Amino acid sequence: MTKKNQPSLAQQRKDDHVNLALEQQSKLQTSAFDDIRFMHHSFSEVKFDQIDTSTQWANTTHRFPFYINGMTGGSTYTKQFNDSLSKLAHETGLAMASGSVSVALKEPEVRDSFTIIRKNNPNGFVMANLGAHHDLENAKRAVDLLEANALQIHLNTPQEVVMPEGDRDFSTWKENIQQIVEGLDVPVIVKEVGFGMSKETMEELISLGVKNIDVSGRGGTNFVNIENDRRDTIDFSLLGEWGQTTPESLLESLSLQKEVNILASGGVRSFYDIVKALALGAKATGLSGKLLQTVHLEGVDTATQIVLDWEKAIKHMLLLLNCHNIQELQETQLLLSGPLREYAELRKID
Numbered sequence: 001m002t003k004k005n006q007p008s009l010a011q012q013r014k015d016d017h018v019n020l021a022l023e024q025q026s027k028l029q030t031s032a033f034d035d036i037r038f039m040h041h042s043f044s045e046v047k048f049d050q051i052d053t054s055t056q057w058a059n060t061t062h063r064f065p066f067y068i069n070g071m072t073g074g075s076t077y078t079k080q081f082n083d084s085l086s087k088l089a090h091e092t093g094l095a096m097a098s099g100s101v102s103v104a105l106k107e108p109e110v111r112d113s114f115t116i117i118r119k120n121n122p123n124g125f126v127m128a129n130l131g132a133h134h135d136l137e138n139a140k141r142a143v144d145l146l147e148a149n150a151l152q153i154h155l156n157t158p159q160e161v162v163m164p165e166g167d168r169d170f171s172t173w174k175e176n177i178q179q180i181v182e183g184l185d186v187p188v189i190v191k192e193v194g195f196g197m198s199k200e201t202m203e204e205l206i207s208l209g210v211k212n213i214d215v216s217g218r219g220g221t222n223f224v225n226i227e228n229d230r231r232d233t234i235d236f237s238l239l240g241e242w243g244q245t246t247p248e249s250l251l252e253s254l255s256l257q258k259e260v261n262i263l264a265s266g267g268v269r270s271f272y273d274i275v276k277a278l279a280l281g282a283k284a285t286g287l288s289g290k291l292l293q294t295v296h297l298e299g300v301d302t303a304t305q306i307v308l309d310w311e312k313a314i315k316h317m318l319l320l321l322n323c324h325n326i327q328e329l330q331e332t333q334l335l336l337s338g339p340l341r342e343y344a345e346l347r348k349i350d
């Protein structure tokens with residue numbers, strides 16, 4: 001809390017984000033993942049016990065091909081969510097990212113809303129998170145705060161533009177990313193926040209030395225709409241469809257997947273979406289809105305069971321698709337239809 005125990009603007013924003021994201025999650029309907037189908041073949045030769053769904057990214061082998069993506073922290077209210085999410089991470093072994101720790105670098109009274117993540121999960125794979133306007137020194141402070149295994153750097157120009165109090169100068173981002181990748185002694189993941197990525201953006205990130213990219217596409221939590229709900233003047237809801245969906249972003253990444261670890265998030269709702277994202281080349285998928293809603297409505301114990309059930313369901317899907325592992329899944333035949341197919345044609349992606 002700041003003066004007179006009133007939450008600061010940044011702390012209030014963190015509360016708004018969680019509440020508005022939960023509201024959005026309850027309204028989501030169609031998804032670009034529905035434009036992806038698997039070709040069915042009638043024989044499978046793999047044995048269930050031989051199926052391995054572990055995956056490698058950020059210099060680490062992860063048991064699950066999905067993780068809890070960056071969301072929250074930075075206020076008393078959001079501490080409860082980091083408490084639940086990190087208990088879920090601890091119970092299951094899922095990797096987990098915090099939300100942006102920027103606020104804790106300026107307002108030390110909210111540090112415990114982040115450090116609870118490490119306290120609840122002393123040995124888990126934890127990622128700290130910062131915006132790309134931060135320099136190497138702040139990146140080191142963010143990693144130290146959480147004793148983090150990796151750092152997520154988020155790119156979010158549409159969100160900043162629509163956010164009433166958002167940044168209006170993004171000119172230092174590339175230089176910061178390059179210096180952080182070179183100077184930090186933990187792996188760096190550069191991510192979008194629900195607007196997806198183009199091939200051109202990913203090529204630039206690769207040229208800056210980035211080895212892990214989360215395309216985080218449109219289709220789930222929508223930060224244009226969240227920030228638009230937080231402003232009084234200029235209605236930016238016309239930009240509600242800004243950006244590439246997650247499947248579109250994965251198509252954009254196809255020719256780069258040998259050079260860089262591609263992670264996918266944005267609108268992942270179920271084990272079925274996870275398998276589709278993996279089949280399109282993702283090394284793992286991140287979930288934010290869906291897991292926020294799950295711990296909020298169901299509690300940590302039920303969320304734990306859901307995560308373990310999803311792991312089993314993914315293995316059943318690999319059995320059905322005759323794949324021993326995620327590498328083989330990436331060779332499986334996909335049928336694209338509707339707007340996703342049109343997108344592939346427009347961008348000349350085979």
Ligand code: FNR
Binds near residue numbers: 265
């Ligand atoms: C986010 N997201 C996010 N990302 C980030 O890199 N730093 C952050 O601080 C936040 N904050 C945040 C708060 C809340 C409440 C949500 C739900 C999400 C974005 C998140 O990591 C992800 O990129 C998008 O939400 C898209 O994924 P989902 O929510 O559709 O699974």
